Amino acid sequence: MSLEPWRTGKVIQIQQQTNDTRSFFIQVPELTTLNFKPGQFVTLDLPIHEKPNKRWRSYSIASSPDGSNVFELIIVLDKNGTGTPYLFNEVTVGSELKFRGPQGVFTLKEPIDKDLVFICTGTGIAPFRSMLQYIKRNAVEHKNICLIFGCRTKSSLLYYDEMKQLEQELKGFTYLPTLSREEWDGQMGYVHPVYESLCADRRPAEFYLCGWKGMIDDARKRIADMGYDKKEIHYEIYG
Numbered sequence: 001m002s003l004e005p006w007r008t009g010k011v012i013q014i015q016q017q018t019n020d021t022r023s024f025f026i027q028v029p030e031l032t033t034l035n036f037k038p039g040q041f042v043t044l045d046l047p048i049h050e051k052p053n054k055r056w057r058s059y060s061i062a063s064s065p066d067g068s069n070v071f072e073l074i075i076v077l078d079k080n081g082t083g084t085p086y087l088f089n090e091v092t093v094g095s096e097l098k099f100r101g102p103q104g105v106f107t108l109k110e111p112i113d114k115d116l117v118f119i120c121t122g123t124g125i126a127p128f129r130s131m132l133q134y135i136k137r138n139a140v141e142h143k144n145i146c147l148i149f150g151c152r153t154k155s156s157l158l159y160y161d162e163m164k165q166l167e168q169e170l171k172g173f174t175y176l177p178t179l180s181r182e183e184w185d186g187q188m189g190y191v192h193p194v195y196e197s198l199c200a201d202r203r204p205a206e207f208y209l210c211g212w213k214g215m216i217d218d219a220r221k222r223i224a225d226m227g228y229d230k231k232e233i234h235y236e237i238y239g
Contacts, residue, residue, distance in 0.1 A: 003100065003103070004100050004101050004102065004103065005100065006045065006098055006099070006100045007028055007030060007031075007098070007099060007100070008028075008029070008030070008096050008097070008098055008099075009026040009027060009028050009096065009097045009098075009099050010026065010027045010028075010029060010094070010095070010096055010097075011024055011025070011026055011027075011091055011092070011093055011094065011095045011096075011097065012025050012026070012027045012070065012093065013025040013093060014091075014092070014093060017074065017158055018155060018156050018158065019155070020076055020077045021074060021075065021076045021077070021123065021156075021158060022074075022075055022077075022087075022088065023062065023072055023073070023074050023075075024072070024073045024075060024087070024091070025070055025071075025072050026070065026071055026072075026073065026097060026099070027069055027070045028069045028070075028071075029069070031069045032069060033067055033068065033069055034065075034068070034069050034070070034071055034102075035065065035102075036061060036065055036071070036101070036102035037065075037102070037107040037108075038061075038064055038065065038107060038108060038127065038130035038131040038133075038134040039060070039104065039106045039107040039108065039127040039130060039131055039208075039236075040060070040061060040101065040102035040103060040104040040106070040107060040127075041058050041059055041060045041061060041101060041102065041103060041104045041106075041127075041236075042058070042059060042061060042071070042073070042099045042100065042101030042102055042103070043056050043057065043058045043099060043100045043101055043103065044056070044057050044058075044059070044083075044087075044097055044098070044099050045098040045099065045100070046083055046086050046087070046097075047086075048082045048083060048086050049082070057083040057084075059073045059074075059075060059123075059126070060073075060104075060106075060123075060124075060126040060127040060130070060210070060236065061073065061101075061102060061126065061127070061130055062074040062125075062126035062127075062129050062130060063129075063130060063133070064129075064130045064131070064132075064133035064134040064137060065134060066137070073126075074123050074125070074126050074158060075087055075088075075123065076122060076123050104236070106127060106208070106210070106234060106235070106236040108131055108134075108135075109206065109234075110140070111141065112135075112140065112141065112142040112143060112206075113143070113204075114143060114204040114205050114206050114232075115143045115144040115145070115146070115203055115204065115205040115206070116142065116143070116144070116145045116146070116205070116206055116208065117146050117148070117195055117198065117199065117205050117206070117207045117208070118131070118132075118145070118146065118147045118148065118208050118210075119148045119150075119191055119195055119207065119208070119209045119210075119211075119215075119219055120147075120148070120149055120150070120209070120210045120211050121149070121150040121151065121191070121211035121212060121215050122151065122156075122158075122211060122212070122238070123158065123238065124210035124211035124212075124236075124238055125147075125149055125158050125159060125210075126210075127208075127210055127236065128147055128208065128210065129159055129162075129163075131208075132145070132147070132163075132166060132170065132173070133166075135170065136166065136169065136170050142172065143172060144172040144173075144174070145170070145172055145173045145174070146173075146174045146175075146176060146195075146198060147163065147173070147174070147175050147176065148176045148178060148187075148191050148194045148195055148198075149163075149175070149176070149177045149178065149191075150178045150179075150180065150190060150191040150211070150215070151177065151178070151179060151180070152179065152180050152181035152182065153179060153181055153182040154177075154179060154182060154184055157177050157179075160177065163175045163177075176194055176198075178190070178191050178194055191215065191219070192218060192219060192222055195207070195219070195222075195223070196222060196226065199223075199226060199228075202226065202227055202228075205228070205232065206232050206234065207219075207223050207228065207232060207233045207234065208234045208235070209233065209234070209235040209236070210235065210236045210238065211237075211238055212237070212238055213237050213238075216235050216237055219233075219235075220233055220235065
């Protein structure tokens with residue numbers, strides 16, 4: 001598969017999602033439609049270093065394909081990094097960003113003939129939001145879908161209202177936000193006991209994991225120990 005060329009995108013909107021997370025909406029003027037598969041990512045080339053490979057930062061597309069030339073990235077600020085401080089401090093509406101993509105194979109396997117279990121932490125929700133909205137928009141045939149989203153506090157749950165609404169609109173979809181640092185009336189603790197309980201009956205399922213390496217490594221081992229084949233476990237590591 002050949003790489004997409006480098007293109008220039010224009011930031012047309014920025015939304016503050018949490019105290020340290022923003023959505024960047026980027027338009028690609030040279031294209032009428034940006035075609036991509038839900039779950040794919042783009043790579044930004046930021047002017048933060050002389051060496052190209054130290055300027056590149058990759059982010060999953062958080063929006064779903066809608067026939068337009070606009071895509072959304074959800075980005076959390078890493079104060080100790082160099083990429084996200086540039087995006088948060090220097091990039092405004094009207095700024096241009098050099099990017100390449102879409103790329104990546106962390107995409108839905110169609111037709112969907114098993115239950116889907118999406119497991120994520122933090123901005124790892126981005127590809128799953130894209131997949132869920134794609135399934136809804138295109139009335140894709142599917143079995144049950146569960147999104148297990150691990151965060152520390154409710155204030156850090158990205159797209160909370162949207163996912164609650166989608167739970168009402170998308171048949172077979174269950175949203176299980178799970179908090180590790182705050183008491184509330186929902187799931188508490190870490191994500192692992194949630195999917196272990198959900199799939200204790202060893203139901204046919206495909207697992208998609210996105211987030212930090214520690215969570216993914218632990219989940220891959222636990223899911224395999226439950227009796228699932230490695231081919232049924234798909235993952236994208238952040239950071």
